[in-house]
Amino acid sequence: MFSPSSPPAGLLEKVFQYIDLHQNEFVQTLKEWVAMESDSVQPLPRLRQELFRMMALAADKLRCLGASVDSVDSGVQQLPNGQSLPIPPIILAELGNDPKKPTVCFYGHLDVQPARQEDGWLTDPYTLTEVDGKLYGRGATDNKGPVLAWINAVSTFRSLEEDLPVNIKFVIEGMEEAGSVGLEELVRKEKDRFFSSVDYIVISDNLWLSQRKPALTYGTRGNSYFTVEVKCRDQDFHSGTFGGILNEPMADLVALLGSLVDSSGHILIPGIYAQVAPVTEEERNMYKAIDLDLEEYRNSSQVKRFLFDTKEEILMHLWRYPSLSIHGIEGAFDEPGAKTVIPGQVIGKFSIRLVPHMNTSVVEKQVKQHLEYIFSKRNSSNQMAVSMTLGLQPWIANIKDNQYLAAKRAITTVFGTEPDMIRDGSTIPIARIFQDVIQKSVMMLPLGAVDDGEHSQNEKINRWNYIEGSKLFATFFLEMAKLHY
Numbered sequence: 001m002f003s004p005s006s007p008p009a010g011l012l013e014k015v016f017q018y019i020d021l022h023q024n025e026f027v028q029t030l031k032e033w034v035a036m037e038s039d040s041v042q043p044l045p046r047l048r049q050e051l052f053r054m055m056a057l058a059a060d061k062l063r064c065l066g067a068s069v070d071s072v073d074s075g076v077q078q079l080p081n082g083q084s085l086p087i088p089p090i091i092l093a094e095l096g097n098d099p100k101k102p103t104v105c106f107y108g109h110l111d112v113q114p115a116r117q118e119d120g121w122l123t124d125p126y127t128l129t130e131v132d133g134k135l136y137g138r139g140a141t142d143n144k145g146p147v148l149a150w151i152n153a154v155s156t157f158r159s160l161e162e163d164l165p166v167n168i169k170f171v172i173e174g175m176e177e178a179g180s181v182g183l184e185e186l187v188r189k190e191k192d193r194f195f196s197s198v199d200y201i202v203i204s205d206n207l208w209l210s211q212r213k214p215a216l217t218y219g220t221r222g223n224s225y226f227t228v229e230v231k232c233r234d235q236d237f238h239s240g241t242f243g244g245i246l247n248e249p250m251a252d253l254v255a256l257l258g259s260l261v262d263s264s265g266h267i268l269i270p271g272i273y274a275q276v277a278p279v280t281e282e283e284r285n286m287y288k289a290i291d292l293d294l295e296e297y298r299n300s301s302q303v304k305r306f307l308f309d310t311k312e313e314i315l316m317h318l319w320r321y322p323s324l325s326i327h328g329i330e331g332a333f334d335e336p337g338a339k340t341v342i343p344g345q346v347i348g349k350f351s352i353r354l355v356p357h358m359n360t361s362v363v364e365k366q367v368k369q370h371l372e373y374i375f376s377k378r379n380s381s382n383q384m385a386v387s388m389t390l391g392l393q394p395w396i397a398n399i400k401d402n403q404y405l406a407a408k409r410a411i412t413t414v415f416g417t418e419p420d421m422i423r424d425g426s427t428i429p430i431a432r433i434f435q436d437v438i439q440k441s442v443m444m445l446p447l448g449a450v451d452d453g454e455h456s457q458n459e460k461i462n463r464w465n466y467i468e469g470s471k472l473f474a475t476f477f478l479e480m481a482k483l484h485y
Helices: 009-021 023-034 045-064 140-159 183-189 249-258 281-289 294-301 311-319 360-378 402-415 429-438 463-483
Strands: 068-072 076-078 084-086 090-095 103-109 129-131 134-136 167-173 200-203 215-220 222-231 323-330 345-354 383-392 420-424 441-444 460-462
Touching: 009 023, 009 140, 009 463, 023 045, 023 140, 023 463, 045 068, 045 084, 045 090, 045 140, 045 167, 103 140, 134 140, 134 463, 140 167, 140 460, 140 463, 183 429, 200 402, 200 429, 215 402, 215 441, 222 249, 222 360, 249 323, 249 345, 249 360, 281 311, 281 420, 294 311, 311 420, 345 360, 360 383, 402 441, 402 463, 429 441, 460 463
Parallel strands: 103 167, 103 200, 200 441, 215 420
Antiparallel strands: 068 090, 076 084, 090 167, 129 134, 134 460, 222 345, 222 383, 323 345
8 A cells, every 4th residue: 555645643743752751761771781891893701791791681672572582592703813702692583473564674783893981082981971962882873872763663652552563573683893793694594584574674874974964875885805915935134135136025015006096096907997887867966965065074084185076076986986995014014113124025905895786706806817917017026916805795775665765754754854865985794695685675774973983982872863763763664554565
């Protein structure tokens, strides 16, 4: 049943009123969740215990809503030093199985990046602290706040004794910051069970482009990470004894890295742009409509100038064109002072952010051919080896899918404005995994503002974003119920 009208005004009003009246309780719950030092990055038994406690707390919260909850054992994580640590369970929960309703699956994570007050936090990172409407704490925006906003929306319908407009499923993990260990395997295993009835998947794990204007995200770049090794021998050389009589590995490597990208950011690898999806007129218009103050963006980035002068060019080169970044050199002398050695072996590291319709295996072949050609021209006696250590495909959604239309309407209802339609220049692998394995529509519906500082010191979520975000999810449920047919 397709109906272009808004959700029932009386019910929406009741929902919004309930969320406003209970916002301090919602903030208190976020405080309890932020207090859990659920750091998955540092492989310490104490932190792993905290992660298990965090997942158990979330599972209990979902059971209190009436959800059936399965905490799936994910086994152990083998560390490079031979140690092993238990992996926190992945929560699969469901609420409602009415065949007449659409089933929306929400993905979120409850692990966080490391944080210590002495690293520059103004407050204890694990004590949620409110200052001028900003809720500071590690995980507040990435990703505990958005997970709780979804739960708040569900609990509001429950508390009002209103029927949930949609069937809801949750996938909540505790290892996202450490590469989502075990998640892809679980998704594949549960494809024909837990995920068989899922119609739509929502991820809220990124940010708006603005401080006040909401956004909908419909694409992310992929990533191919490369190492290029140049070796003469295992030991370093004295430059007084050997300088001038051999091909120096560092000189070869600098030439190889210098051949990858020019000063305007253009990638010099032949054929690399052949796969890039052409820009359509519709897409150009979407970029024009995006709210971005370039001067403010440049100032907040503390950059003297960008490579491009217009909003459209900046955003396209962040989101829909590939970029190549050189990250470092292993084996080179990088301490203070003057050490006159010639490294015997060096490894350069660089990555390429991929966009639709680029393919990791094609890019790998192009990179290897290019570097082999450049190296052959140097006529060096050293050995050179290139390898791709990571290959993550880009993701793009169909913005005409029902859930994008429902989310647009919900945003307009809650915030009184149409959302910016944006992409994300970074890589969120789970979106592509869900899309490829389950083959259902995936949408990113961010709640956080551009200045939330995810992964950084003084991470925060605005109380306004958190509470209005809870209303947004509740409105989205109602809109999905009407648009699904």
